[in-house]
Amino acid sequence: MQTIPLINLLYLILPLIVVWYFYKTWVGNQKEIIYATSRMIIQLLLIGYLLLYLFENKNIYLGGIILLFMIFVSAWISLRNIKNKTKYEYSLIAISLAVSGLIHLFISTYLVLDLEYLYEPQYVIPIAGMIFANIMNALSLGIERFENEYNHSKDFVSSRAISIKACMIPQINSLLAVGLVSLPGMMTGQILSGVDPLIAVRYQIMIMAMLLSSAGISIITYFILKEKTLNY
Structure with a gap:
């Protein structure tokens, strides 16, 4: 390379x-x-x-600390463009990040890649980074849109629908454009490093599907928790 x-x-x-x-x-x-x-x-x-x-240290406890750090920092950055910066709002975002992120990390590394060990840092850390960064952006975009819509209409259902649609636009556009307009980062990096393009494609399919569903599940989790808050 x-x-x-x-x-x-x-x-x-x-x-x-x-x-x-x-x-x-x-x-x-x-x-x-x-x-x-x-x-x-x-x-x-x-x-x-x-x-x-x-990458040389495969201590699973150290891996757990790294994942927790990613979750807490991602949740904190998600608050950047949100008006409601309370600790409770932060906790909703952190829970949504953790639920969606850890589910998709487990599926990707343990089931799809079929790793020999549950924690192999050269796979887990980069993939976790992609997942949490993607969820962070989706939540930040979706929650900001929800706040604007809800403050104007006070209609939770319609505001939620508009918010979910808005936060999923980047992921859906990426799926529609991949292979036609763009060669995404992971696939491009693997091809540049000499990996067979057909193998790189398999990894990219995993990543693209993971990014779409992780964003969706995180915002769904957030609104399930948020609705209970607004009802009390």
């Missing part, structure tokens, strides 16, 4: 500067793009070194 020299990554700064300029000019926020980009670089460099250690 082609190795990217670190110095070559600097070329990506050029289009980022353009985006930053117009974001600053049109939105009025000159720090957000810089902050997000800087944080992304630091986090990825740190996680790269951390993964070298984690």
Whole structure:
């Protein structure tokens, strides 16, 4: 696989500067793009070194701590664009993340991939990251839309329907476009590393189905819990 020299990554700064300029000019926020980009670089460099250690350590208790950390951080980030930032709302999001995420992680790694051990970090950690990040985005998008609709109409059922449809748009669009418009990240990465495209396709089918259903089950879980709250 082609190795990217670190110095070559600097070329990506050029289009980022353009985006930053117009974001600053049109939105009025000159720090957000810089902050997000800087944080992304630091986090990825740190996680790269951390993964070298984690992939060598197959302690299932350490794996459990990592998964809990992913759940708590994902739930916290999900609150970013939501008006209701109470501890109770956070708990609803965290439960929804955990229920959907852990179910899909178990199905993907233990049943679909048929791993020899329940915890094999080189599989569990990357797949868990994809699942929780996907759920995080779906919940954040769906809950924000629900708040806006419910505050306006006070109709839980119609607001829920609009919210679910909104949060599933990215996943459904991805399924419709895959193979025609895009070759998704995992499949592209495997092909670039020399894996047979037909094998890469199988992994991508697992990922795409998992992302759609994990987003759906998480928002369903959230609204089951949320409805009980609104009824009291």
